[in-house]
Amino acid sequence: MEIATKIAPLGLALIMLGLGLSLTIQDFIRVVKIPKDFLVGFISQLVLLPIVALSIALLLNLSAELAVGLMLIACAPGGVTSNVITKFADGDVALSISLTAVVSLISIISVPFIMFTSMDFFEIGIIKEISMTGIALKMFFVVTVPVLIGMIIKHFARNFVDNQAAIIQKISIILFILVFAAIYIEEWDNIITYFTxxxxxxxxxxxxxxxxxxxxxxxFASGVAQQRCISIECGLQNGTLALFVGTQMFGESIATFIIPTAAYALIMMMTSIIFVFILRKNT
Incomplete structure (x- = not known):
């Protein structure tokens, strides 16, 4: 996965920059003003999702590598794609953006913690000499810094950024697709095995x-729009971030651990489209 591992950090940084360009301080203030809906989504994604992933790994008796790989995608925050899908589903886009932003920023702590804990639980040694703090710092530079830069750019060039919002969203989605297209192309001979x-x-x-x-x-949420948003946020994860963390932790052995992430990236897009179709048909 040499190509994918090289483009993942750049792709993730650009995607997070795009997220920052869509954010304002109001997106964070909203969390305090309307905490109930946010907390429902936050707990579902940050706490329930890893617990469900662990339960599935144990129930299916997955190999240690696949189990840790499943935990890798489970601890990743929602991606920019979830904001777009929420819009198509007539969900609460503002809530979706707030959840994506806050969980993404917290991920520099939550992702290393869950991953190192998972590796201890499934008795997998750290393949690269890197600490939890080291992973958190690297995530800070490719997740938090681009988001902050994007917010600063929007603050000083708001009209321009707002006028280009649709293009920025499309670029973020294209970058996400390109990263995983690289995986599928490079590992084409193994794709069937991976999905099996x-x-x-x-x-x-x-x-x-x-x-x-x-x-x-x-x-627990306040309405139908919030219900749709939280469901989508729980189902769509930032695969590019998971790929980046995997490359930092597992190095050349990443192929084994990234199988669930590659499979999840494709499946989540298919299920989310079906989900939106069902919702729109029934409204």
Missing amino acids: QAGLPVLLLNMSMMLLGFYIAKI
Whole structure:
């Protein structure tokens, strides 16, 4: 996966820059003003998602490598794609953006913690000499810094950025597709094997979280738009970030651990499109 591992850091930084260009201080203030909906989505994504992934790994008796790979995609925050899909689903886009922004910023702590804990649990030694702090610092520079730069640019050139919002979203999605297209092209001969190994667990994880998010939000969130948003946020993860973390932790052995992420990236797009189609048909 040499090509993919080289473009992942750049692709992730540009995607996070695009996220920053879509954010304002109001997106963070909204979290404080309307905390209930945010907390439902936040807990579902940051706490419930890894627990469900761990349960699936144990239930299916996955190999240690696949189990850790499943935890890798499960601890990744929602991606920019979730904001676009939420818009198509007539969900609460403002809530989606707030969840993506806050969980992405917190991910520099949560992702290393969950990954190192998962590796201890499944008894996998750290392949590269890197600490939890080292991973967090690298994530800070490719996640937090680009987001802050994007917000600063928007503050000083708001009209220009707002006028180009649609193009910025499209570029972010294209970058996401390019990163995973590189994986599929480079590993084409192994694709069937990968999906045979990881297809069922990632499908179960994706479907379980979209359904759990949907019905948990139905009980605790304030409305239908928020329910749709939280369901999508629980089902769509930032695969590019997961790929970046994987390259930093596993180096040349990443292929084994990144199988669930590659499979999840394709499956989540298919299920989200079906989900939007069903929602729009029933409204």
